Amino acid sequence: MLDLEVSSGFGCDLISDSLCFSRPECLLITGLTNIQIIRVADMIEARAIMFVRGKKPGQEIIRLAEEKKLPLLVTNRFLFESCGLLYQHGLRSS
Amino acid sequence: MDFTRGGEATAKIKKALQLVGMEVDTIRRAVIVAYEAELNIVIHAKHGSLVTHIHPNRVEIEAVDEGPGIPDISLALQEGYSTAPPHIREMGFGAGMGLPNIQRCSDELHIDSEVDSGTTLKAIIINKSRGE
Numbered sequence: 134m135l136d137l138e139v140s141s142g143f144g145c146d147l148i149s150d151s152l153c154f155s156r157p158e159c160l161l162i163t164g165l166t167n168i169q170i171i172r173v174a175d176m177i178e179a180r181a182i183m184f185v186r187g188k189k190p191g192q193e194i195i196r197l198a199e200e201k202k203l204p205l206l207v208t209n210r211f212l213f214e215s216c217g218l219l220y221q222h223g224l225r226s227s
Numbered sequence: 228m229d230f231t232r233g234g235e236a237t238a239k240i241k242k243a244l245q246l247v248g249m250e251v252d253t254i255r256r257a258v259i260v261a262y263e264a265e266l267n268i269v270i271h272a273k274h275g276s277l278v279t280h281i282h283p284n285r286v287e288i289e290a291v292d293e294g295p296g297i298p299d300i301s302l303a304l305q306e307g308y309s310t311a312p313p314h315i316r317e318m319g320f321g322a323g324m325g326l327p328n329i330q331r332c333s334d335e336l337h338i339d340s341e342v343d344s345g346t347t348l349k350a351i352i353i354n355k356s357r358g359e
Contacts, residue, residue, distance in 0.1 A: 146319055147319050147322050147324070148266075148318070148319040148320050149263065149320070149322055149324035149325060149328055150322070150324065151319075152258075152259055152262060152263075152328075153259060153324075153328055163319075165318065165319040167318045167319070168230070168231050169230075169233065169234060169266070169318065169319070169320075170319070172233070172234030172235075172237075172238065172262075173234070173262070175238065176234070176237065176238065176241060176258050176262060193231070
């Protein structure tokens with residue numbers, strides 16, 4: 134799974150906007166850790182989710198992500214900084 | 228209602244639309260309409276159903292619920308207007324984008340609602356082939 138490539142990044146703390154504005158094969162960057170973010174990531178065909186601000190998903194969320202083959206990443210950095218760093222390293226917006 | 232399972236119906240609809248080979252943009256719009264309608268039922272209603280009719284030229288999505296109803300539909304269609312409770316907002320909902328997104332993604336939208344009774348929403352998404 135570490136070889137997965139993402140086409141773009143989308144940073145957001147709203148479910149509706151994640152659904153409407155992100156592009157398929159993106160990395161979804163969010164502070165939301167409830168189960169609906171996995172459902173949305175699956176629907177928009179995101180490649181992976183990165184949780185920011187040190188948020189850690191619960192067991193139920195991890196289980197569903199495993200089922201959907203969605204890698205989950207965590208960072209202590211804030212949303213803005215996470216997006217900035219990824220942008221600096223070449224990732225572009227959805 | 229079971230918040231955990233919210234979105235499962237939409238995931239099934241998406242699979243069915245892919246299976247019959249609808250256009251990518253049709254699927255994208257239908258998924259947004261279905262998911263927002265499904266979560267509206269989960270968040271606001273007592274119970275409800277989400278039915279999709281797939282035709283070669285269009286997708287029809289019907290969401291029918293028994294619940295509080297919408298007192299002012301034009302107000303509910305405004306971006307930013309929401310009646311979602313705080314614990315739902317904390318989960319990334321309640322930004323008042325549900326119905327506006329449904330409207331934006333539909334080619335036709337009909338909403339009928341009766342306060343303290345329920346809401347019926349019917350959305351039509353035209354399956355436009357690329358280049359049309």
